[in-house]
Amino acid sequence: MAAATPAPASEAWTAPAGRPARRPVIALDRISKRYGQGEAEVRALDGVNLTIGRGEFVAIVGASGSGKSTMMNIIGCLDASTSGRYFMDGIETGELDEFQLAQIRNRKIGFVFQSFNLIPRTRAVENVAMPLAYRKVPRRVRHARALEALDAVGLSARAGHLPSQLSGGQQQRVAIARALVTEPVLLLADEPTGALDTHSSEEILDLFASLHARGRTIVMITHEPEVAARAQRVVRMQDGKIIADTGVVR
């Protein structure tokens, strides 16, 4: 598997001995996340080490409550770990303030959620353009780029529709367009097909496959084996730990 872009030398990330020196997109170093205290303490993540390289298509699977979403939130810089270090595209996120984290989410990560999470009462093209607006891209430019992104997911004909006027599959494709419009290094999807019928699910997974083929890094959480089968690498979780990792197999 060839990397889409050669990674520049990192100032923050130093590759562990014996690993390739290429900067990974995600590097979790003994990440733990605990909720509650004392008796009620829950170890949602328990010393997780995980490295995901550029261009990989990884499925994270595991039973409900195994810590998948917790890990996804930490990878997405939506939540902070209790202990351990997390390098996002070579940057140690633990040292960043709220503003910088917002910028990481904006520039490096594209989110796809189970429940689509489009902004209501806002047309598809505007939903897609929104991450660019937070990046102060001029209105005309972001409109053009949003239309391009919608075209890439096959929805340019629905650009002017409101989320309420779109089917679930279409909404999810708008959400993928929104995730891709900033050209992020990582596409992060939490159960992206969980709310869709089989046909729409297939469409979304085909879309992921083609994005992967074009070199996009994708991390997808799922509990469905047939969905996980579409990925290149499967990471299995249980009780906050990684219990199996197929490595890159295809």
Place this chain on the structure above:
Amino acid sequence: MIAEAVRFALSGISANRMRSVLTTLGIVIGISAVITLLAVGAGTSNMIKDQIDKLGTNVLTVNRAQSTGGRTTGGSATSTRTQSTNLTSSDQQSLDDPVLAPDIATTAPVIQAQSVTATLGSSTHSIASTLGTTPSYFGITNFAAAAGRILNDSDAGQPVVVLGNSVAVDLATNVATLVGQTVSLNGQNFTVVGVLGPKGTSGLNDPDDVAMVPFATAQDKFTGYSPSLSSIQVQAKSSDVMTQAQNEIQQILDARHRVTSANRDYQVRNQAQILSTATTTTQTLTVLLSAVAGISLLVGGIGVMNIMLVTVTERTREIGIRKAIGATRGNIVMQFLIESLIISVLGGIVGILIGFGASSFTIAGVHPEVQWWTVWLSVVVSAGIGLVFGIYPANKAAKLRPIDALRYE
């Protein structure tokens, strides 16, 4: 980003139309009330200023003291002396003294005839104020003839009358035809020598509901030969020497009446001053009422804050999404501030329009005049309300952790 926030806020406002209307109601009421009240206040003081101009800014009126406190010699009861003949024609003439009263231009004696009714053919009019006076009175009080002439010196003792405009209008459709006709005043025949031009009704009393007859004629036909005057009208040389003129009147009359400032049996009034006082009172009242209306603005602001808190809660998930795709705290604060700003400024604009609407009516005889500065102030105040009461909800939204906001159901 601002354009987006504005567009989004407007779509939110129109999606919750009823709620938005109710939210802005406090601001609408407050702003429209302040604008209308200040317009009425301005209309009132304009009216008073007009009245001052009509009266003349340099006129002083000398009246008998209204309460007790006449010239007393010894310890006799003073209350009986209020009816005394303490303001006389010679008092009036003594004020026409270029040496002792250099700031007085001219004076006129006034005696007032009670309840006089004018009759011409089948038309009658009950005159509010019938005066016996001298020709100088017209110059002092700014009355000019619209038809015929005012009184002159040769009219003294003659049965002639000059009619005020309101009286004339009641007696004849074309007031000019009255000149030369004979009208009956309380059954006695008078020849109309002139009709006065209108001063215009302003406030409660009509300055045109008057009739003037020569001084001696009034004594002859109405009041009898009493030396007592109702008042003396004094014209100062200019409005700048009113105080000096007043002092001169008091010196002369104090000496003649053998009184001091402590037991003066007459009073000198400056009409313009009285009206200025009225203006001040009106202004005070206007400010007070506006302050009450301002409380409605405070209530309106609290309403805006309340609805913004509801909006933030309703849109917690949206806030989470926006944060996930890269919105910073500043972005979120701005979005919600713009929204509260728009709500309250829209309320302000509706309030301004209603204020204009209400001010186009005549309220209690006053033509309200909307002050442009109140319009600008309203815009600024409503924007200020939006900012002040929007900052807390906006901050609350911005402080949400993205993960908590996204999980919110």
